[in-house]
Amino acid sequence: MAYALLAVRLLVGIVFAASATGKLRGAGAFAGFEDSARAMGVPARAVRPVAVTVVAGECAAVVLLALGPGGAFGFGLTLLLLAAFTAGIVRALRAGTRTSCACFGASTTPLGRRHVVRNTVLLALAAFGLAAALAGTPVPGQAAGVLVAAFAALVGALLVIFTDELGSLFDDGAPRTQGRVRGSAP
Template identity: 55%
Template sequence: MVGNVLLAARILIALVFVASAVSKLRGVAAFQSFETATRGMGVPARLVRPAAIAVLAGEVLTVPLLALPPGGLAGFAVAAVLLVAFSVGIALAVRRGTRQSCNCFGSSTTPMGVRHLVRNGFLLAVVAAGVAGAVTGAAAPSHPAAIAIVAVAAAVGALLVIRYDDLAALFVPDRPAASRSTVSPRVGRP
C-alpha cells in the first residue's frame, strides 16, 4: 500500500512540475509573463530574471530526480523547496493586495489568492506522503494492473491540480474589484 502511495506521489508531482515548466518554456511571452508574476510575489526587480530562471531549472530538475533511488527523495526535496517558496511569495502577494495572476501553469487571469495556497498545501501534503514512503523504503507495486491504476489516479490528480483555477472558479468565481464591497445594495427599496 505504501508503495502505491509513493509511486502516485512521484507521478503526480512529476506531472505537475512538467506542466509548470512547459508552460514557461512555450515561448518568450510565456516566460516574461512568469517573470511578471514573480515580480508580483515581491521579488526585487534586479532578482526577477535570476529567480524565474532558478524556479524553471528547479521544476525541470525535479522530474528526473523523482525517478532516482531511494524513492525520489532528492526530487521531493527540490519540489518541497519550490512549493514553500511559491507559498511564501503568494502569501506575501495576497497580504499586499497584489492583483497579479499566478501564471503557475501558463497565462492566467486569476489573481494570486488563498486558493493557490490551498493548492500548494495539497501538493506539499503529496510531497510529505512521498517522502514518508521513500524513507520507509516502500517497494513500488509490481503488478501491471496496480501500476496502471496508480498511474491513472496520479495523472487525474495532476490534471485536477493543473486545472485547479478553472475548477475553483466554478464554485467561487472571481468578482471584479468593484463588486467586492462589504456594503450590500438595498434590494426592493426605493
C-alpha cells in the first residue's frame, strides 16, 4: 500500500504541477484559461478571481502532496478542485457550450466526455490517496519499489496530461450521434 500511495501522490502532484505551469507559462496561456472559464459560465466579474484561485489551489495542492507522511491535505484539496472542474465541464457539456479545454494551458481541443472520464479517474485516485493517507500508510522503504512507483506515476501523469493528444489519435473526426455506430457508414 505504501508504494501505491507514493505513486498516486506523485501522479496527482505531477498533473497539478503541469496544470498550474501550463496556465502560468505566459499571459496568453492565462488569458486562454480565463476565456475557457468565462465560456463555462463563470460570471465576467468573477473570471479573474476564479482563475487566480484555481491556479493558487493547484500550486498549493502540489506543495501539500509533497509534505507530510501521506499528503492527506493535498489529496483533500485535489478532491475539491477536481470536483469543481468536473462539475464545470459537465455543466458546459449539458449546456452545449463549445469551448476548449485550457486544463494544461492553451488548447484547441473542445471539452468532451474524455475530460469527464479523465477527471473521474483523477477523482478516484485522489480519493484512494486520501483514504490511504488517513489510514496511516507507512513510508516506502525499498529503493527499487520507490523507483517503480515513480516510473508508474510518471507514465500515468503523462497519459493524463496528454489526454487530448491521445484521444485525437483514435478519433476519426466524425460527429457522434445516438444512431451512429463506430465503424459504420455515415
